[in-house]
Structures are given as structure tokens and as C-alpha cells.
Amino acid sequence: xxxxxxxxxxxxxxxxxxxxxxxxxxxxxxxxxxxxxxxxxxxxxxxxxxxxxxxxxxxxxxxxxxxxxxxxxxxxxxxxxxxxxxxxxxxxxxxxxxxxxxxxxxxxxxxxxxxxxxxxxxxxxxxxxxxxxxxxxxxxxxxxxxxxxxxxxxxxxxxxxxxxxxxxxxxxxxxxxx
Numbered sequence: 001x002x003x004x005x006x007x008x009x010x011x012x013x014x015x016x017x018x019x020x021x022x023x024x025x026x027x028x029x030x031x032x033x034x035x036x037x038x039x040x041x042x043x044x045x046x047x048x049x050x051x052x053x054x055x056x057x058x059x060x061x062x063x064x065x066x067x068x069x070x071x072x073x074x075x076x077x078x079x080x081x082x083x084x085x086x087x088x089x090x091x092x093x094x095x096x097x098x099x100x101x102x103x104x105x106x107x108x109x110x111x112x113x114x115x116x117x118x119x120x121x122x123x124x125x126x127x128x129x130x131x132x133x134x135x136x137x138x139x140x141x142x143x144x145x146x147x148x149x150x151x152x153x154x155x156x157x158x159x160x161x162x163x164x165x166x167x168x169x170x171x172x173x174x175x176x177x178x
Contacts, residue, residue: 010114032115039108046101050147053094057154060087064161081165084158091158095151102144 060083067080109124116122131140 007114010110011117014111014114015118028118032119035108035112035115039105039112042101042104042108046098046105049097049101050094050150053090053097053151056090057087057094060084060090061157081162084161084165087158088155091151091154095148095155098144098148098151102142102148105144 064080064083067083072080109128113122113125113128116125128134134140134142
């Protein structure tokens with residue numbers, strides 16, 4: 001029921017309600033093609049953002065590896081804590097960005113399906129049906145379902161590194177009786 005109301009609201013926002021003559025139909029189709037191009041650009045921006053965050057996280061992991069492999073000065077050792085904390089924050093923002101792009105793409109494809117309902121062909125809607133509308137993971141697993149795990153894995157890695165950095169022996173000695 002709520003989905004039907006959302007579809008009606010989407011259609012009323014998208015279409016003016018008037019019938020289109022041949023000239024307006026051409027304009028309508030050109031707008032549809034332009035919209036598809038914009039959707040493709042969003043996917044490119046999403047890929048660039050993922051590459052950016054992956055590169056920074058890879059660099060942070062390289063810095064951590066370098067700091068662990070070298071004998072570093074006592075003054076620098078406390079700074080090693082900032083790298084995994086920074087990585088956690090960065091990965092969290094990456095995670096939120098992936099979710100934001102997922103939501104944006106979901107809305108864009110709802111609009112595409114709505115536009116296609118007025119066209120003689122609806123290839124994106126037909127493709128979505130052929131893929132089981134994302135409900136059957138054997139047919140199709142949305143990219144976001146996999147993509148969202150990359151920043152989560154980096155967050156987990158940074159947490160493990162932070163746990164490793166905690167001096168457990170010193171911590172336990174505080175609780176030992178004299």
C-alpha cells in the first residue's frame with residue numbers, strides 16, 4: 001500500500017499529466033536519455049570515490065606496517081595510535097558514502113522505471129525483473145551488498161591493530177596484588 005502511494009507520488013512529481021504529441025515525445029525521450037547518462041556519471045563518481053578511499057586506506061596500512069617494522073623513536077611511538085584511529089574515521093565516512101550512493105541509485109532507478117512506464121520499451125525494468133528484483137541472491141547480488149563490506153573490513157582491521165597496540169602486560173600488572 002505504501003509502495004503504491006510512493007509510486008503515485010513519484011509519477012505526479014515526474015509527469016505533468018498532459019498527453020504528449022510527437023514533438024513532446026521526442027523531447028521526453030531526449031530527457032530520458034540525458035537522465036540515463038547522469039545515472040551513469042553517478043556510477044563513475046561512486047567508483048572514483050571507492051578508489052580514493054581504497055588508496056588512502058592502503059597507504060595507512062603501509063604506514064602502519066612500516067612503523068611496526070622499524071625501530072621508531074620513543075617520541076614518535078604515541079603517534080602510531082593516530083593512524084588506526086584516523087583509518088577508522090576515514091573508513092566510517094567511506095561506509096556512509098557507499099550507503100548514500102546506494103540510496104541515490106535506488107531512487108534513480110525508481111525514476112527510470114517510472115519513465116519507462118510511459119515508453120514502448122522498459123529495458124531497465126525488464127532487467128530488474130529478470131534479476132529477481134534483487135530478492136534472489138542466486139540470480140543477482142547487488143554490488144552495494146558486497147561493496148559495503150570493504151570499509152567494514154578496514155574498520156575491523158584498524159580495531160585489531162588498536163587492540164594489538166594496547167600494552168596488555170602493563171594493563172594486567174595494574175590489577176595484580178603486591
